[in-house]
Amino acid sequence: MTHREVHLLAIGAGPSNLALAVAIDETAPEDLARGTLLVERDDSVSWQRGMLLPEAQSQVSFLKDLVTLRNPKSRFSFINYLHSVGRLDDFINLGSFLPYRVELANYLQWAADSLSRVRVETSREVTSIEPRRTADGVVTGWLAHLADGETIGCRYLSVGMGRDPHVPEVFGGLRRDLLIHSTEYVPRIAAVPQDRPYRVAVVGGAQSAAEMFAAVQQDLPGCTPTMIMRSIGLNNYESSKFTNELYFPSFVDQFHAARPPARTQLLAEMHRSNYAGLAPGMLDTLYRQFYLDRLGGHRRLRMITMADVTGAVEDGGEVVLTLNDRMSGRTEELRVDLVLLGTGFVSAMPRMVRTLGDTLGLDSIQVTRHYRLVLDGPATGACYLQGVNEATHGIADSLLSVLAARSDEILQDLLAHRADVTPAAVIPALDTAPVPAPRSAESVPSIA
Known part of the structure; x- marks a missing residue:
């Protein structure tokens, strides 16, 4: 077990944290930049790792990258990335x-x-x-415990790991090999043997469920997929240019200043602009799949709408789903071999x-x-939360739209906070030899 000290641990x-890292790398004082460390649990840096399907597109403009809305001249822009890998002409021609x-x-x-x-590690x-x-109870920083036993101490902390996947309670008793959440789809589906015609249930009525429904037909050839949703059917995203103005970084100020009832209304009305809809291209693709399936007389594809999954149990290696029809109140059982959760x-x-x-x-x-996390008492350290503040900062908070602006706001707040509290100790450089880890936070000297 070893221990290290850094100034900012992300x-x-x-x-989210990459945008902050870019802002720090470009503009922060040397000691803060050299003392900033990002840690990632996976073996590489990625995005929506479980849904990196070959034909899946982002629904956000490339101009809303890590940096352009903060610094259009930055070398970290998506355009410069394309140029550096020799694909700028191709992307422009894509239109x-x-x-x-x-x-x-x-x-x-x-x-x-x-x-x-x-x-970045x-x-x-x-x-x-x-x-x-x-x-006397003053919060001076944070101690992070890692899976390999190492501890990392810091004065500033940025948590940008996203929300936890939602696995409805009804599916909680199923074996792991019978259930795949969309966040794990690509690696998990690749491990499923393709030696039999699987009966697959895809639960959900938005983009991730639709993408899995389309993809599993190729990933498990010969499967029989059924899409199950509580809504009346699949719909387009609400994507008018007027609605999209609510994703501007400048709108965060208005949302944050709004009264709670107004925030609730805004979030409810914008639900279909992000969570409860599909991209037009995906909607058209799915409809054509159903059309061709019927045209060929196969009837292999099925969609069940207005249904609640009220039971999910294993029976002899199968999953038995109990579906409740929200219109008639009747229940039916659906036996499948695999459940995909969108x-x-x-x-x-x-x-x-x-x-x-x-x-x-x-x-709370x-x-x-x-x-910045609001603490009850005095503090010379601070913690920042990214991508989990929709209730106070608007629906764009978990999306790419505000990355560049938010990174600058956090950095400026951190610099102002740091200037208000003079550090009492020098933070070791990141390449300092590790020292034995302390037993608890109380035994770690303050870096404030």
Whole structure:
């Protein structure tokens, strides 16, 4: 077991923390930049790893990359990435603002590799975080525990690992090999043997469910897929240009200042612009699949609408789903070999953040306008939460749209906070030889 000290520890090397890393790498003072570390539990930097399907496109303009809306001249832009890998002409000729998802994932890895002062480490999983306090209770920083036993101490913390996948309680008793959430689809489906005609249930009525429904027909040739949803059917995203103005970074100020009832109305009305719809191209593709299936007389594809899954049990290697028809009230059983969940993410704060809040004695998790966790008492350290603040910062908070602007807001807040509290100790450089890990946060000297 070893221990290290850094100035800023960012948990998760996804778009949120990468945008912050780019802002720090470009503009932060030397000690902060050299003392910033991103840790990623996977073995590489990516984006929507489980849904990197070959033909899947982003629904967000390439101009909403890690940096362009903050610094259009930055070398970390998506355009510069295309130029550096020799594909700028091809992308321009494509005539689209929407890159392929795989392309964006490659861009994020390129950006991480291009950092000159900030460090990124992969295959480093943080299992827990605890506050560091002085004897009189002042929070001076944080101690992160990693899966390999190492601990990392920091004064500033940025949590950007996204929300926890939502697995409805009714599916909780199924064996892992019978159930795949969309966040794991690509690697998990590749491990499923293709030696029999699987009966597959796809649960959900939005983009991720639709993409899995289309993809599984190729990934498991000869399968019989059934799509199950609570809604009346599949719909397009609400994507008018007027609606999209609510995704502008400048709209965050208006949303944050709005009264709670107005925020609730805004989130409800914008639900179909992100969560409850499909991209027009995917909707057309699915309809054509159903049309051709009927035209050929196969009747292999099935869609069940207005249905709740009220039971899911294993029976002899099969999954027996109990479906309740919301119109008639009747129930039916559906036997399948595999369940794919396009059920999105838990709306609550991530489990790690909730646990940290309990350790801090917080009644609720709240952040300031600039994403800093609100603490009950005095603190010389700070924690920033990214991508989990829809309730206070709007529906764009978990999306790419505000990355560049948010990274600058967090950096400026961190610099202002740092200037208000003079550090009492010099932080060791990242390449300092590891020292034995302390037994607990109380035994770690303060870096505030």
